[in-house]
Amino acid sequence: MNIRICMYAAIILIVATIGIASANDLTEKEELGKLLFFDTDLSVPKGQSCASCHDPGFGFADPDSSRAVSMGAIHVRFGDRNSPTAAYAAYSPDFHYDEDEGMYVGGQFWDGRAANLTEQAKGPFLNPLEMNNPSKQSVIQNIRNSDYVDLFEDVYGVGALDDVEIAYDHVADAIAAFEMTDEVNRFSSKYDKYLAKEVSLTKEEMRGLKLFNNPNKGNCAACHPGTSGPYADKPLFTDFTYDNLGTPSNLGMLGDSPELMEYYPFYYQPLAPNFNPAGLDFVDYGLGGIVGEQDEMGKVKVPTLRNVAITSPYMHNGAFTTLKEVVHFYNTRDVPGAKWPAPEVDMNINTDELGDLGLSNDEEDAIVAFMETLTDGYE
Numbered sequence: 001m002n003i004r005i006c007m008y009a010a011i012i013l014i015v016a017t018i019g020i021a022s023a024n025d026l027t028e029k030e031e032l033g034k035l036l037f038f039d040t041d042l043s044v045p046k047g048q049s050c051a052s053c054h055d056p057g058f059g060f061a062d063p064d065s066s067r068a069v070s071m072g073a074i075h076v077r078f079g080d081r082n083s084p085t086a087a088y089a090a091y092s093p094d095f096h097y098d099e100d101e102g103m104y105v106g107g108q109f110w111d112g113r114a115a116n117l118t119e120q121a122k123g124p125f126l127n128p129l130e131m132n133n134p135s136k137q138s139v140i141q142n143i144r145n146s147d148y149v150d151l152f153e154d155v156y157g158v159g160a161l162d163d164v165e166i167a168y169d170h171v172a173d174a175i176a177a178f179e180m181t182d183e184v185n186r187f188s189s190k191y192d193k194y195l196a197k198e199v200s201l202t203k204e205e206m207r208g209l210k211l212f213n214n215p216n217k218g219n220c221a222a223c224h225p226g227t228s229g230p231y232a233d234k235p236l237f238t239d240f241t242y243d244n245l246g247t248p249s250n251l252g253m254l255g256d257s258p259e260l261m262e263y264y265p266f267y268y269q270p271l272a273p274n275f276n277p278a279g280l281d282f283v284d285y286g287l288g289g290i291v292g293e294q295d296e297m298g299k300v301k302v303p304t305l306r307n308v309a310i311t312s313p314y315m316h317n318g319a320f321t322t323l324k325e326v327v328h329f330y331n332t333r334d335v336p337g338a339k340w341p342a343p344e345v346d347m348n349i350n351t352d353e354l355g356d357l358g359l360s361n362d363e364e365d366a367i368v369a370f371m372e373t374l375t376d377g378y379e
């Protein structure tokens with residue numbers, strides 16, 4: 001009897017394990033994309049991969065939260081923006097202007113300048129502030145020397161690395177394929193389990209969820225919808241539109257101080273001043289800088305809130321370091337006497353949906369507690 005139970009248990013265990021294994025099984029192309037994503041030999045100097053700034057252990061964002069921005073492969077170089085999560089980016093529609101809504105939607109990067117994931121993946125290798133390859137040739141040469149060169153040819157054909165332009169497109173294609181897998185987009189947070197009726201939320205989390213959704217309270221779901229939408233049958237917590245929240249600059253937050261130099265080194269770049277000739281006068285115009293329209297200046301793409309509890313700092317420039325600070329900003333930006341620094345871009349600021357939400361301190365905390373249920377891997 002006991003032995004039989006044991007046997008059944010063992011069979012169930014084996015079946016379950018196979019089930020998990022197959023759920024995580026990647027196709028050859030996805031596996032190749034994964035190897036490329038984690039390969040630290042594809043930067044100049046070697047040492048930096050996509051995962052260096054998009055680490056799965058940190059919600060596919062930068063594990064280093066001591067700065068607003070990420071360090072390049074050359075360690076004295078820094079970009080101008082906070083590394084967003086690379087997870088769930090796959091669901092962003094191609095960048096386009098929605099005629100019905102009268103607004104830009106989708107694309108990749110905070111400013112939408114890459115149309116889609118494949119175009120995005122071609123950027124970091126050649127960016128001198130990131131992986132710093134001098135040419136596509138340099139990336140392809142390193143792949144030729146890698147131990148997954150055979151897999152590359154299995155996926156794209158023998159000789160697929162011979163033409164640099166075509167090979168580089170394949171690299172981006174494979175990375176995008178990996179970024180579309182459920183290894184990256186896990187949908188395994190406490191909130192997902194709550195939607196599947198497998199767990200319940202605490203009172204505090206539940207209160208936060210209601211405030212988050214309530215248009216007369218947090219109104220967060222207006223831009224970060226927590227229900228399925230047009231781009232996925234599960235909630236993405238972004239509608240991929242663009243807004244200027246009046247987020248302050250880092251200079252506004254910290255003043256011209258040693259802390260600022262540490263936290264947002266892009267302003268200074270002492271050893272590489274040509275990357276920011278404007279120095280402290282640098283202003284990030286976001287989408288407006290890309291499409292060249294006054295009406296879009298200062299707008300950036302609404303980020304997903306999945307895994308947000310483990311992806312500090314926050315906003316396109318990393319101006320805020322805690323979720324509480326973010327919520328407090330939404331709640332009090334326009335309250336007289338609140339003393340927030342001036343917005344980085346004082347144009348097109350959204351004053352309809354945020355700025356004076358009238359939330360109590362406890363209500364702010366509840367919204368934070370709710371956002372903490374969005375971290376993947378909840379057991």
Ligand code: HEC
Nearest residue numbers: 049050053070071081082083086089108109110121124130
């Ligand atoms: C040095 C850090 C760094 C490295 C290395 C890096 N990224 Fe990024 N990544 C960023 C930053 C910063 C942004 C936002 C840049 C912007 O908006 O201008 C970004 C944006 C993205 C986005 C867009 C997400 C969204 O929601 O718009 C994706 C996807 C992405 N990176 C994937 C990759 C891939 C793939 C690689 C490797 C080929 C890579 N990254 C290498 C820092 C990095």
Ligand code: HEC
Nearest residue numbers: 218219220222223243247301302303314315316326330353
């Ligand atoms: C009008 C649209 C809109 C509304 C309403 C809105 N957000 Fe946002 N949210 C954005 C945009 C746009 C950004 C990026 C802003 C930036 O980088 O300057 C953002 C950024 C964030 C971030 C930082 C995420 C990251 O990865 O850096 C958090 C957290 C956040 N929002 C939470 C909330 C909460 C909580 C509410 C409700 C109290 C809310 N949002 C309401 C549009 C909105």
